[in-house]
Amino acid sequence: MSIRRPDLAPDPSLSRAEMESLQREIARSAVFTDDLGFDPALLGDPIARATADAPSDPDEAADSGDRTDGTTPLVAGVDQSFLLDQDRALSAIVVLRPAGSEWEVVERVHAVTPLEIPYIPGLLSFREGGAILAAVEELSADPDLYLFDGSGRIHFRQAGIATHIGVMLDAPSIGVAKNLLCGDPVDSTEGLAAGERVPIEANADVEGPDDIAGDETGCEGHDAADPDWPTIGYAVQSKQYDSPNRHVNPLLVSPGHRVSAATAADVVLAFAAGYKLPEPTRLADAYANDATKKHDS
C-alpha cells in the first residue's frame, strides 16, 4: 500500500486547469490492459482456486500468477461517505480474500479528512482522494486489486478516481459507478439479464490519451473523420429480477489501472453475491455508513 507516485497527488488547491492537466498526465501513465500480477480467474472460480491453493510445482505456481506467499489475491473495496456537518469525508476500505465459495474479510480501515472543494463532475478524485489516501495509509495489508466507487477510464480525460488512485499506488484498480459519466453504450442497456454486459465506447466527450496536448479544434483527441472509438468500459448487469415489473439498472464498470475493460467486467461479476454492488464495494459502503454514524454520534 505504498504510494509510488506522490507527485500525482489530488491536491484540491490546484486550479481547475491544473487539475485537468494532472489528469491528462495520469491518463498517459495509466495501463488499460491486463497486468494484474495474478490470475483474475482465481477470483471467480472456486475450482481453479482450489487447484492453485495446492500447487504441485512451486515454479508452476509462480508462472500462473500466484502470490509468492501462496495465498489467494487480496481485493480491496473503497467507498466514501460524508459526516453530518458536510465538512468532512470518511473513506472506508474493506479487504477481502476469496475463501471457498465466499470471501473472508481480512481487514477494515477508515479515515476522516476535511473536504476542501465541492463536487465537480470530472474532478471527483480531488474532492475525495485525500480521504482515500489517508485510509490507504492505515492499511497493513497490501491489496492486489482495488475496486472504487466511481469511474476509471469512463471519464472525460480517461482519469477517473479509480485511475487516479490506481496509478498513484501503481496497483490494479477498477471503477464501479452507478451512473454513466460519459461515453456511449453500443446497445440498449435496458432489460439485460444478470451476467450480461454491453460495451461502452468513447465518444467526442472523451479525450484520447494520445494527443491530449493542445487541440483547439473541439474534436478533443479522437479523429472525427474516422471514428474508431475505443471500448472504455462496460455496462454490467450484476443483478436482475425475474419478473417484468421490477428491474435493476446495470453498473458502469471501467478499468482504473493495469486492468482491461473486459477483465474489469469479469471481476465485478465474480464478486456478485446477489446484490447490485460487488462484494468489496458493498461491504466498504456498509462499513463507511456505520463508521460515519459513530463519528456523528
Next chain:
DNA sequence: GCGACAG
C-alpha cells in the same frame, strides 16, 4: 447561450 456529467 445551451448542453451536461461519477460522488
Next chain:
DNA sequence: ATCTTGTCGC
C-alpha cells in the same frame, strides 16, 4: 453524496 416515511414490488 446527504436529508427522509412510507410504500410498491420482489
